[in-house]
Every structure is written in structure tokens, then in C-alpha cells.
Amino acid sequence: AQSVTQLDSQVPVFEEAPVELRCNYSSSVSVYLFWYVQYPNQGLQLLLKYLSGSTLVKGINGFEAEFNKSQTSFHLRKPSVHISDTAEYFCAVTVIQGAQKLVFGQGTRLTINP
Amino acid sequence: DAGVIQSPRHEVTEMGQEVTLRCKPISGHNSLFWYRQTMMRGLELLIYFNNNVPIDDSGMPEDRFSAKMPNASFSTLKIQPSEPRDSAVYFCASSLALGSGELFFGEGSRLTVL
Numbered sequence: 001a002q003s004v005t006q007l008d009s010q011v012p013v014f015e016e017a018p019v020e021l022r023c024n025y026s027s028s029v030s031v032y033l034f035w036y037v038q039y040p041n042q043g044l045q046l047l048l049k050y051l052s053g054s055t056l057v058k059g060i061n062g063f064e065a066e067f068n069k070s071q072t073s074f075h076l077r078k079p080s081v082h083i084s085d086t087a088e089y090f091c092a093v094t095v096i097q098g099a100q101k102l103v104f105g106q107g108t109r110l111t112i113n114p
Numbered sequence: 115d116a117g118v119i120q121s122p123r124h125e126v127t128e129m130g131q132e133v134t135l136r137c138k139p140i141s142g143h144n145s146l147f148w149y150r151q152t153m154m155r156g157l158e159l160l161i162y163f164n165n166n167v168p169i170d171d172s173g174m175p176e177d178r179f180s181a182k183m184p185n186a187s188f189s190t191l192k193i194q195p196s197e198p199r200d201s202a203v204y205f206c207a208s209s210l211a212l213g214s215g216e217l218f219f220g221e222g223s224r225l226t227v228l
Contacts, residue, residue, distance in 0.1 A: 032215045043118075043205055043219030044157075090157065094215045101147075101170065102215050106156045 002027035002093050006105035014113050015083055021076040021108045023091030033074040034092040034102070035065055044090060050074065061085065086112045116140070118220035120206050126226045132194040135223045137206030138187055145212040148181055148191050149205040151222070157205075163189065164212045196227045 007022040025031060032051050036044040048059025055067040065076045074091060091105040119138040127133055139146050147162040161171040163183045171181070178197070183189040193200055203224050207217040 034215050036217075041221075043207070043221050044217070045219065046216055049215065092215065094213060096213075100213050101159060101162060102217060104157050104159075 002031060002095055002100075002103050004091050004093050004103055004105035006089075006091050006108050008108050009106065010109045010111065012111045012113060013081055016080050018079050019077065019081050019085075019110065021089050021091075021110065023074045023076065023105060025072050025074065025091070025093045027072075027093065027095060030096045031093045032096060033065075033067060034094075035059065035063070035074075035076050036090045036092060036104075037061075038088045038090065038107075040087070047076070047089070081110075081112050083112050083114065085110060118206055118208050118218055120204075120220035120223050122223055123221065124224045124226075126228065127196055128228050129197055130195045131227075132192065133196045133200075133225060133227075135191040135204050135206075135225070137189045137191070137220060139189070139206070139208030140218055141187065143208035143210055143218070144186075145209045145214075146183060146189050147207040147209075147217060148189070149207065149219075150202045151205060152202045160191070162212075169212070193225075196225075198227045201225055201227050 003026045005024045013019045034049045035047040037047045038044045050057050050067045058064045063078050088107045090107045092102050094102045121136045148160040150158045160173045161181045166183045181191045203222045205222045207219045
């Protein structure tokens, strides 16, 4: 079965600084990878996804993530964060073959300080 | 287009009472998921349906929990009897197809059991 580990439960950064949120996955078969964002008192929404092709994927709000198969990682990055990026970020994985459920990591709380 | 609609947004009840949470998925989506989110356990998948049929209910914590999807546009999650440890935010999500990984979440139902 597939699994996801988000290496940091909380990440505090200053406004306009770069940020990286780390995600590692485990699976014996090929996977699709996702990052979701949850703003306070809201549901999760899709930030970006990797299905195939270029390993660097771009999402909404200036975020991007890089799929590294050898490292089994899918880290999320943004070169310059804004106060409005304060949220919880979830990495998720599903296997490609068969109709499988999406497995979420435990989440990383990103706090942007002025 | 309307997103996933959940009701009620907030519910406060007393231990032992029956609680029913409701969800209307996005029209045309074939898969529906119920999640529970707490600080201690994070985001947990309770049950999911495909074409109105329950596929996996292994995440349902106890027999006190039950879920139904009588048609493609409506689902309920019922807790009877409720207990204080059931206090959480319950999310409903839908997707076009099982295994796509692209879930659309509702805004959640915050349940408090006193």
C-alpha cells in the first residue's frame, strides 16, 4: 500500500522569503502525486498535481513542485511567500493502476510572519 | 458552478443524540468521499462511494457510524449515538472518477458533542 510522509509539521517563514515543504512517498508501483492547501475554516483545494511528463509542475498562487523518482519525493516550493499563503498544506498520493483511494500526509502548517 | 455542498456547517449536540450530516456532490462526479479531521489524528478517510455504491468503509470508526448514498446527488453520514470523541470537522469530497486523485471538498461540518 502507498503512504506519504510530510517531514515537517510546522514551517514558520518571513514574508517574501522562499519556502520548501517536504514530502516523501512510498509505493511499489507508479503513482500520481498531489499537493492540496487548506485555508483556515475551509475545505482542502487542489494546489497542483503530477501525473506524467515534466517532473517540475506548476500550480496556483506561484507554487511549484518537483517529482524525484529516485528520492521518492515531491517537495513543494515557492520563491517568495505572502501573508496570504498561511495555511495547512497536504501532500497526497494515489497509485495509477486500478481505482484507488487518495492517501494524504499529516499536513504541514505554514505560518508567514511579517 | 456549485461546488460540494455540506450541511449543517456547525452542529452542537449532546452525547447520545443522533447526528446526520448531509452532502451534495458536484453534478456529474461519480465518486464521493467522507473524511474526518481532528488535531490529534489529522485527516482520516471514513468511507467512499463509486456510482453510489460503498467501496471501502474500513475507516468508519465504529458501528455507531453509518453512511448512505441513495442517489448520485446526495449522501448522508449518521452517528448514533454520538459521543464527545466524535467532535471533529467532517468533510465531504467528490471526484469525476475513482483514482483520479482530484478531489473537490466541501467547506465541512463542524460537529461538537457535549
